[in-house]
């Protein structure tokens with residue numbers, strides 16, 4: 001049909017403005033209705049079928065234990081504010097491919113614990129290593145879990161008594177069995193579900209690297225880089241019941257520094273979300289908050305600050321739940337590989353012997369552990385096998401899970417570099433490209449992972465914190481490039497069409 005065959009009467013100019021006005025009013029009312037439509041409802045869109053299962057367990061130590069995070073503590077724990085928890089979200093796409101996400105209110109994930117769990121979940125559930133993602137909230141009000149048989153060369157960084165070390169070992173042994181059981185429970189409970197993504201923001205994380213005349217110090221730096229994004233993966237039943245909320249924030253979980261067990265702000269955020277949505281499991285994922293602190297923090301009012309931060313984060317999740325979430329479709333494609341990171345070069349025996357005489361007990365211990373390594377193996381390690389994991393959800397979302405205490409530069413850079421093209425046919429925030437979610441503190445938490453910028457600037461995250469580990473440090477300048485290149489390689493693999501995957 002062409003225009004010449006139709007004789008449509010054209011409205012007069014005055015009438016035309018009326019029609020335009022009516023059209024605008026109609027459009028505005030439609031938009032308003034859209035904005036208030038079923039707030040918090042699951043996306044009412046055709047999706048591929050998922051199955052999801054969740055499980056949660058208390059992992060608070062049953063007895064007093066030495067607490068992790070602050071080397072300056074002088075006594076073991078004295079009670080609790082609330083329970084520490086481990087939680088599991090198991091997902092299965094319509095091809096039967098699974099992803100199991102485990103979150104814990106603990107300082108970190110010791111690599112040997114991951115290795116053990118990896119073997120067991122393969123044995124019991126045929127779950128391959130790339131399908132297991134572990135993340136720790138990095139609360140500094142949990143038990144010490146590093147000073148166990150897993151501590152290389154038996155060095156005790158916290159200067160624990162043999163009895164305290166034994167308690168820590170027993171705790172970790174019980175923990176790993178509990179995590180295995182929890183994974184089994186979540187897998188058993190797999191039921192039809194819908195997955196969707198939305199996000200919001202929370203502002204209490206502040207950059208904590210301030211340049212001073214004495215170099216970079218841990219102080220609030222309101223002008224430093226931050227990542228205030230709060231990504232949220234929601235799991236709903238097919239009839240719209242909220243089952244689980246997986247959410248993240250890039251900030252140290254260090255409002256508190258006292259002697260009671262507590263999940264810090266992340267623990268409170270999970271508690272508040274679960275209280276507001278009975279029957280829902282809230283799982284916190286630590287982002288790239290290696291150089292971020294929650295402010296204000298510490299002091300006599302620290303518990304109050306902590307609850308406020310928890311509320312702020314829970315509110316951000318609630319805000320994200322209001323928005324019409326983007327449907328997340330499968331299939332799941334997970335990739336897990338190691339990339340070799342280099343240290344700048346080990347100190348000589350002579351340097352270490354000098355350091356072992358230091359007045360500073362942490363320098364002394366660091367030198368002693370490296371000297372012990374030298375004695376036992378004839379050398380000091382010069383590389384580290386760094387774990388990088390990528391999980392791709394169809395064309396809809398990418399999760400990058402990085403090991404160690406990753407600084408915010410990585411999440412800002414990777415999100416910018418990996419962002420996909422805007423989604424066709426979507427409007428507003430939904431038109432943004434498929435989300436890229438970058439987690440730190442995943443699978444192996446061994447120490448800080450600075451960007452090249454921070455490595456060169458120095459300070460605590462740049463290399464100073466290495467003295468609290470059994471690693472030689474600092475890292476070689478290649479660290480950022482090695483990690484970012486590996487992430488790109490794995491993302492390309494995970495995003496490649498199935499038939500071309502190797």
Ligand SMILES: [Zn+2]
Pocket residue numbers: 138252290405
């Ligand atoms: Zn830390």
